Amino acid sequence: MLKTFIAGCLLGIVVAGAGLYFTPAVDQFREQSMIVVHPNQGNTELFHVNVPKDRIMIGAPSRSSPVPAGLKWPDDEQFADTRAELFKIRNGKDAVVGVASRIAASHEDYGDVIEWVFHLPARGSAYVRVHPEPAEGGYRIGELTWGTREFAAMEGAISERWIADVSGSEDASAGRIEIIAAFVGQAVDEE
């Protein structure tokens, strides 16, 4: 019986170790990537934010109705020209795929700043700096400054623009922020 007990102890150690080794502690759910390949124009991925449904926070001075309700934005002079927003972001099938922050600020020394950080838990994060001056068609163009995990070996640009909802239906959102990402792998010197 003692031998059986000792065998059981060893078996318990092996089972516990194997269980921890082979069972994934974390399994992030992945939505399908909706990448479109254009003829002779690379590939793009479309994201969007439904406003106001996907807005988590608007941090800006002197807002009469803060988002979320109860937000106490710092009443500090240095944030007078700063606007920080948090959103959920969706793919082309309208499924939430991640979260994003957008900071827009103006500074007398270094001018206007518009930046995005996209965080897609199953894929990685992208840090994008946007040119403050809008291009034709109401677009703003930004460049991928840094990427993590899936975006680490990429370079490219995004465009953002506001599209107002003109459907007129009662349950329609105010509009959406459309983000088109055109990221490609960085060229690698094989030598």
Add this chain to the structure above:
Amino acid sequence: MKYLISLVAGIVLGAAAFFMLLYYNPFMAQNKLSPLSVTDNELISLEYSTVAANSLIYTNDGESQIAPYPAKVLQLWERSVSQTSALATVLKNSRNQTVGIGIKFSSDSESTRILNGEVIVDSVWHIYLPARGSLFIEQQENYWGYLRDIVIPAYRSSGDNWRGIWNGNTTSGPGALGTATVVGGSGKFEGLQTEGVEALTAKAYSVDRGPVAIDGNITIEMPQPEAEATPGP
């Protein structure tokens, strides 16, 4: 029958011994010394509270231990973001002056290996300091030491809480020395690429509410400008 009972008792004891060995393994201790503590370069220190009620907003799936703040903030309940949290907070310098706004996204990482003492969280910071510019921080954090020294003792405590003093670095990568990658975006930080470390100082933790008195600190190394070559005599 007695052999079966003996076998089952052995398996239970063996599994318990395995987990005790894992829990008390001294080789899986948290790194408490910052790799940046030996640098000669200027260090930027940014401090914040990890307590949700002290932040601007904190949100997660709404079912986790730490309740979102404020109560009406949008929750991250969708499957693709349900293991993610978002924090927006005021950042202070070492003299307790407000210097900026920080937004942190944290997601449980699939590279977590409990067998190796690695409870990994992939996190990024989006930071704006009006007087200096903007920064992006990419890091992997290992919360094994935090879980082992604070959270599990809180659950084992009859009062369902933990009190004490605990300091530890949570940053474990992607830098080879366990440092985060810091990238400058605008202002004086434009073009910057350097390293940083995030650390926690814990004083109280509650099973019901999560962190009660836990402060975070982000240390960023500012490389010195290269000295101009001087002509020889």
